[in-house]
Amino acid sequence: MEGPVSIYSWPRAILHVDADAFFASCEQALNPHLKGRPVVTGKERGIVAAASYEAKKMGIKRGMRIFEVKKICPDAIILPSDYETYSLFSLRLFEILRRYSPDVEEYSIDEAFVDLTGLRRPNNCSYESIAMAIQDAIRRELDISVSIGLSITKVIAKIASRYRKPGGITAIPGTEIHLYLDKIPVEDIWGIGPNTAALLRKFGIRTALEFARKDESFVNRHLSKPYREVWHELNGRCIFPVNREKKNTYHTISKAKTFTPPSNEHDFLIAQLTKNLENACIKARRHGLLAKGIIVFLRTQDFKDTGIEMRLNHPSAYPSELFEFIIKGFGEIFNPSSLYRQTGVILTGLIPAEKVQYSLFDDVRRVEKMERVYDVVDKLSKRFGKHTIFLSPSLLANIWPQHTGDRGDHSFRKSNLFRGENGRQRIGLPLLQIRV
DNA sequence: TCTGGGGTCCTAGGACCC
């Protein structure tokens, strides 16, 4: 690693490494003949999850419908997202970063922060050269292009990495921050969303620089803690540390599903919620977690959410125990005169199953039975597919797992009742029979 | 941004307790 010696002072040197069109790039790396061609992932959901730069040039964006992609770009290659594979790329990417500094924050599947502070002397080169070496290693070893930002706080490093995308490196020393902030609209700042941007605009603040230049009394008067912190970061004061702890558990697990057309049919909505519950519980059990609470929510046609949180009698990740909360919660929040487009379930207060303490009043035998039942359910699902066994109230959602989307009719044919998507026999256990 | 799915953190306000 050699390069020009930096003339700037770096109170902290923080990198933001951001992979370019990550999912699409992984596909192109695995499949060289996809290179140079418009590649899109997200086929399974019907929505673009990632678009290669070739596809972006044709006007394809994240969140766009797949059928629109076909219209504007008939030779686009449309692939389902393969998260397992992308996660492997991600792991390798983080490994490479850790060769340069132990302070690596795995921010998301395709982004990381790296704290390089103090590493230029031992390496006898500038921070910029370290960034170049990192970018080079990732390109060589993974065939993936990343954009890198280098600055003295995370918020500004984020701005820097976006500055020359794809494949760029941008260093913003403390003395030059204002030159960059001048060109950034407030809503493009990490941590400032549409609501806060609208508020700031009311005060005539349009750019990141105008925001940074506001005095502290204004900021304290009008903004809450998260935005005050962003303001400090924009002014070069490092508030957000690079957090090297790996995230290995969840505080909440949620499952939600949108369906069209919107519905106010009681049984249909209960079926959706029950399936949400089953999916959330499957994920919780896979991570060895039990929930202490549950939230049931509905989203109306005009995007209004209502929900209710309930505390469980004892920690659980078992749909047959939790089903009663679906019924109870639904009863509280359902308004038959509204049409709903989405249902969802959130498991809250998650704790590792082995840490659960049972009180004298808990029926430990019953808990153990439940564990055994779901142990078998999970094994069967592993062998025969998800939802091989399900609670009968979710039947309506299991007959047409994807009826959401194109079917206008919620009725179903009786002959299909006990058949899975591929004609396999399915068992719809009545709710009370799953209890052993 | 005419809107899919899965997360995190913060705040205001009420209940309850000295």
Next chain:
DNA sequence: TCTGGGGTCCTAGGACCC
């Protein structure tokens, strides 16, 4: 019974992120 003042915990809801 009315009166202070202050702390903690919980809940509902908002806002933001990828």
